[in-house]
Amino acid sequence: MQQRLHNLLIGKIRHNLKTYLNITCxxxxxxxxxxxxxENYEKDSAxxxxxxxxxxxxxxxxxxIDQMLSSQNFTLNQFFSQLSDQSDSLWKKTEPHFNQINxxxxxxxxxxxxxxxxxxxxxxxxxxxxxxDLQSAIKKLIHENIDDVDQLVTLEILSKxxxxxxxxxxxxxxxxxxxxxxxxxxxxxxxxxxxxxxEYLKRKLEAAQHNAVLAHSGIxxxxxxxxxxxxxxxxxxxxxxxxxxxxxxxxNRDILKSRNIPVIVVSSLxxxxxxxxxxxxxAEDYVTKPINFMILSARIxxxxxxxNLQDREVKHLAKIEEEKQxxxxxxxxxxxxxxATRMKNEELTIADSFDMCTMLFxxxxxxxxxxxxxxxxxxxxxxxxxxxxxxxxCEDLGVEKIKTxxxxxxxxxxxxxxxxxxxxxIADLGFKMLAYMSTFPEIEGHKVSMRxxxxxxxxxxxxIGKNKFVYDLWGDAVNTACRMESHGVPNAIHISSxxxxxxxxxxxxxxxxxxxxxxxxxxxxxxxxTA
Numbered sequence: 001m002q003q004r005l006h007n008l009l010i011g012k013i014r015h016n017l018k019t020y021l022n023i024t025c026x027x028x029x030x031x032x033x034x035x036x037x038x039e040n041y042e043k044d045s046a047x048x049x050x051x052x053x054x055x056x057x058x059x060x061x062x063x064x065i066d067q068m069l070s071s072q073n074f075t076l077n078q079f080f081s082q083l084s085d086q087s088d089s090l091w092k093k094t095e096p097h098f099n100q101i102n103x104x105x106x107x108x109x110x111x112x113x114x115x116x117x118x119x120x121x122x123x124x125x126x127x128x129x130x131x132x133d134l135q136s137a138i139k140k141l142i143h144e145n146i147d148d149v150d151q152l153v154t155l156e157i158l159s160k161x162x163x164x165x166x167x168x169x170x171x172x173x174x175x176x177x178x179x180x181x182x183x184x185x186x187x188x189x190x191x192x193x194x195x196x197x198x199e200y201l202k203r204k205l206e207a208a209q210h211n212a213v214l215a216h217s218g219i220x221x222x223x224x225x226x227x228x229x230x231x232x233x234x235x236x237x238x239x240x241x242x243x244x245x246x247x248x249x250x251x252n253r254d255i256l257k258s259r260n261i262p263v264i265v266v267s268s269l270x271x272x273x274x275x276x277x278x279x280x281x282x283a284e285d286y287v288t289k290p291i292n293f294m295i296l297s298a299r300i301x302x303x304x305x306x307x308n309l310q311d312r313e314v315k316h317l318a319k320i321e322e323e324k325q326x327x328x329x330x331x332x333x334x335x336x337x338x339x340a341t342r343m344k345n346e347e348l349t350i351a352d353s354f355d356m357c358t359m360l361f362x363x364x365x366x367x368x369x370x371x372x373x374x375x376x377x378x379x380x381x382x383x384x385x386x387x388x389x390x391x392x393x394c395e396d397l398g399v400e401k402i403k404t405x406x407x408x409x410x411x412x413x414x415x416x417x418x419x420x421x422x423x424x425x426i427a428d429l430g431f432k433m434l435a436y437m438s439t440f441p442e443i444e445g446h447k448v449s450m451r452x453x454x455x456x457x458x459x460x461x462x463x464i465g466k467n468k469f470v471y472d473l474w475g476d477a478v479n480t481a482c483r484m485e486s487h488g489v490p491n492a493i494h495i496s497s498x499x500x501x502x503x504x505x506x507x508x509x510x511x512x513x514x515x516x517x518x519x520x521x522x523x524x525x526x527x528x529x530t531a
Contacts, residue, residue, distance in 0.1 A: 453484025
């Protein structure tokens with residue numbers, strides 16, 4: 001017996017034995033659902049754990065069948081004797097589970113308080129018969145002296161159709177596969193409990209330049225998906241033990257959608273309702289068995305082409321979103337957040353008046369003549385260092401930087417959002433700026449200092465420009481604040497009486513200056529502010 005035929009044969013025996021457990025586990029689940037759905041059976045809540053135990057024991061038997069009847073446990077020369085030995089080991093491992101199933105069925109009938117057992121007696125009988133038939137099949141494999149495949153058919157371990165299917169698949173695999181090259185070589189996951197199907201598809205897919213990954217159950221497939229991030233497409237069988245194709249689609253719909261993995265169902269079922277349910281559950285296509293690989297290949301290529309386009313679209317949208325985020329960050333560096341939002345909402349004219357706000361002007365004393373001695377790089381490097389620090393102070397205090405003008409720095413508080421503490425916040429900023437400049441290192445032998453002026457009053461704020469826009473302030477109060485700076489003294493904060501009246505009195509000390517003549521304002525009483 002050739003190795004390929006040997007593997008297919010043991011795979012089909014394994015498949016047929018597990019078919020009994022599809023009935024055992026499947027109908028136990030159905031009965032559990034019926035028990036929960038119907039109010040008539042409320043008194044029989046104790047039946048639920050028994051049905052669960054039946055399903056759990058059935059699942060345990062499936063695992064033992066896969067383990068004991070793995071093709072790795074067989075060699076060509078002693079296939080049938082090894083089949084008997086492995087079946088004997090299987091029986092020893094599974095007999096306790098069969099006993100548990102029988103006990104739970106007996107308990108169901110004994111403790112039932114309603115008509116549940118009577119109403120579903122035929123379903124319970126199916127579970128019982130499936131369990132008994134499976135035990136009988138295993139015992140035949142142990143005790144009958146099987147020495148050829150025809151005896152497997154006589155003992156009803158295999159059917160004639162099963163044998164023909166195995167032989168035809170074996171012959172097909174010996175032939176050179178039809179190479180149907182694809183434009184999209186991909187990693188394709190095959191989910192099918194029948195090894196003859198998986199081997200056939202694997203050979204065909206690899207000949208078509210794909211990389212095939214195999215999973216023999218829905219549970220195995222879930223592990224593959226979690227560990228293989230590059231799965232491009234899935235070929236899914238429906239009738240599998242433990243987890244059928246419907247359940248796999250339902251349980252993994254979100255992750256398949258998020259990773260854009262198309263699923264093509266490949267099944268011997270061709271009923272319209274089955275196809276509909278699969279497509280509703282998230283499958284992209286449906287192909288019936290026996291497989292015509294030319295048709296399947298065309299469906300695969302079509303699905304991969306759609307996936308390729310969708311993947312490109314996702315990348316393109318992500319790039320657009322990234323550029324949009326960069327533009328928004330740039331916009332927020334130029335404009336206050338609320339103003340940027342209004343601009344994005346296509347508000348054509350942005351202008352607001354404020355009854356009261358506080359403005360600060362700061363100027364680096366003597367920097368203009370000093371800059372004539374410095375190189376361009378040194379000028380820009382030092383201004384950037386100073387103003388970047390000031391920007392951080394503004395962000396920490398929640399005040400709005402308006403602009404820089406050469407070596408001058410303008411800030412406002414109370415705009416664009418009103419703030420009752422606008423004067424205190426601007427004063428705090430002034431002290432932070434002076435403290436920073438006091439520790440700033442000399443610039444090529446020159447110590448630099450800061451002169452700060454503050455004034456409070458009404459102002460108008462808005463956005464000027466279309467391509468190169470700025471958020472700016474206008475009004476007499478702005479001019480006055482600028483005058484406070486120009487009439488101030490180095491390393492000090494010079495404020496107007498309007499600001500002095502707004503400050504929290506116990507936080508600051510005001511030292512009055514001699515009344516002075518301010519251009520456009522006349523004589524004004526001003527103060528030097530200390531903390």
